[in-house]
Amino acid sequence: MQMGIEAGIQRILLLDEARSHEASITSTLSSAFPQTEVFLTDSLESFHRALSQNEFDIVVLDYDLPDARGSELLAHLRVRDHEPDVLIVSKCDEPDTIRSIAESRKRYVVRDEKWVDSLVLAIRDMIRIRRLEREMSVIQERLTAANVKLEEKNRRLDDFCATIAHDIRGPLASLILKTEYIVEAYQETLDQRCVRLLTRAAESAHRLIGVVQGMYEFAKVGAGTVRFEMVDLRELVSEVLGDLNIEDSVEIKIGVGSLPHVWGNPSLLRRVFVNLISNSIKYSDKEEVCINVGCEGEVVQGAERFVRLYVEDNGPGIASEEIATIFEMFKRGRSHKDQTDGMGIGLAVVQRVVELHHGTIELNSEPGRGCRFTFALPTEAIRDAGATKVEKETLHEASESSCREPVEAVGPIRQLIERV
Numbered sequence: 279m280q281m282g283i284e285a286g287i288q289r290i291l292l293l294d295e296a297r298s299h300e301a302s303i304t305s306t307l308s309s310a311f312p313q314t315e316v317f318l319t320d321s322l323e324s325f326h327r328a329l330s331q332n333e334f335d336i337v338v339l340d341y342d343l344p345d346a347r348g349s350e351l352l353a354h355l356r357v358r359d360h361e362p363d364v365l366i367v368s369k370c371d372e373p374d375t376i377r378s379i380a381e382s383r384k385r386y387v388v389r390d391e392k393w394v395d396s397l398v399l400a401i402r403d404m405i406r407i408r409r410l411e412r413e414m415s416v417i418q419e420r421l422t423a424a425n426v427k428l429e430e431k432n433r434r435l436d437d438f439c440a441t442i443a444h445d446i447r448g449p450l451a452s453l454i455l456k457t458e459y460i461v462e463a464y465q466e467t468l469d470q471r472c473v474r475l476l477t478r479a480a481e482s483a484h485r486l487i488g489v490v491q492g493m494y495e496f497a498k499v500g501a502g503t504v505r506f507e508m509v510d511l512r513e514l515v516s517e518v519l520g521d522l523n524i525e526d527s528v529e530i531k532i533g534v535g536s537l538p539h540v541w542g543n544p545s546l547l548r549r550v551f552v553n554l555i556s557n558s559i560k561y562s563d564k565e566e567v568c569i570n571v572g573c574e575g576e577v578v579q580g581a582e583r584f585v586r587l588y589v590e591d592n593g594p595g596i597a598s599e600e601i602a603t604i605f606e607m608f609k610r611g612r613s614h615k616d617q618t619d620g621m622g623i624g625l626a627v628v629q630r631v632v633e634l635h636h637g638t639i640e641l642n643s644e645p646g647r648g649c650r651f652t653f654a655l656p657t658e659a660i661r662d663a664g665a666t667k668v669e670k671e672t673l674h675e676a677s678e679s680s681c682r683e684p685v686e687a688v689g690p691i692r693q694l695i696e697r698v
Contacts, residue, residue: 291317292338293325310398334362436497443494454483499630511537518551535572540655546631553624558591568592583657590650596643605629
């Protein structure tokens with residue numbers, strides 16, 4: 279078992295100008311790590327020569343070299359293309375010195391009467407860490423390759439669904455035209471039962487076309503190469519509100535807070551706000567529709583920064599048992615099924631767009647108390663988003679300041695469009 283631990287390490291380099299324990303060190307390390315080459319140097323010249331001729335995994339450095347040469351050697355090792363792990367040996371046992379070395383992520387061994395044994399234990403720990411790092415690197419590479427294959431399979435599946443949906447629409451449209459023609463041309467000669475059956479057949483075909491169209495649109499979301507850029511959400515939401523087709527009889531009040539810049543695709547993000555805001559208007563059961571759009575603040579997910587945004591309304595709300603499936607294809611709340619047309623595609627598209635931006639979306643709702651959709655979007659380029667790098671400092675300042683401002687309550691939607 280121990281052989282497996284040391285097997286990954288190839289070379290250890292030591293610098294000991296005193297040469298006081300040369301035989302003991304060489305014998306001990308060779309015995310403890312039989313699969314490892316140990317290079318012992320007794321001068322700076324031989325040390326640098328060994329570094330120039332080989333790549334070392336671990337360097338044991340005497341920090342008590344005169345004229346602060348130990349610090350110089352540390353600086354030299356940091357700028358090498360292949361930076362080895364460094365273990366520092368020194369006679370100094372002051373806590374402040376040891377703490378300073380530990381903060382620089384270097385191992386430290388005090389040169390006392392048992393320092394060689396401590397050296398072996400420290401090197402053994404470093405070997406284990408390096409082995410784990412190599413294993414993690416291999417696992418990461420395999421996961422990356424598996425993710426690439428999975429994304430390719432998903433892309434092919436989406437293309438297949440889009441192709442099937444596209445091919446089905448033509449025959450269905452032809453069926454509807456022929457059925458409606460028969461009803462219109464032969465209505466007087468057909469009995470009423472046949473007319474009703476043909477009319478229902480045409481209506482069913484219309485609904486099926488809606489399902490097929492929904493499948494096609496869902497499959498095409500994010501298809502191909504999605505280009506990401508900096509998006510001003512304040513401007514985007516203003517354009518969405520300006521494009522909404524609202525009846526004059528509908529009274530709508532919308533509050534819009536200061537929205538940040540995010541890293542995303544403008545066309546896809548537009549669909550998120552169009553679907554959420556349109557749903558709030560379409561499914562409202564109130565005489566006055568109230569909608570709020572805003573930013574909760576910044577969050578960190580892994581190594582990336584996101585902002586949490588929300589769209590909330592004063593509509594009828596959704597029962598708790600329906601929330602778990604509300605983002606699924608063709609799912610609609612029971613209270614909505616008899617109120618409006620729709621196939622239940624919109625929220626599935628919204629979730630897919632958010633996930634394409636490496637974010638998450640959730641719904642909080644109670645019957646009679648409206649809905650609040652909260653979703654996260656990145657404030658800077660995600661490493662695998664496939665776009666050019668942005669200035670993270672400028673973006674961070676913009677998103678941070680914009681999320682501090684309060685939500686601005688405004689009047690009817692026509693006033694809102696002028697003031698956004």
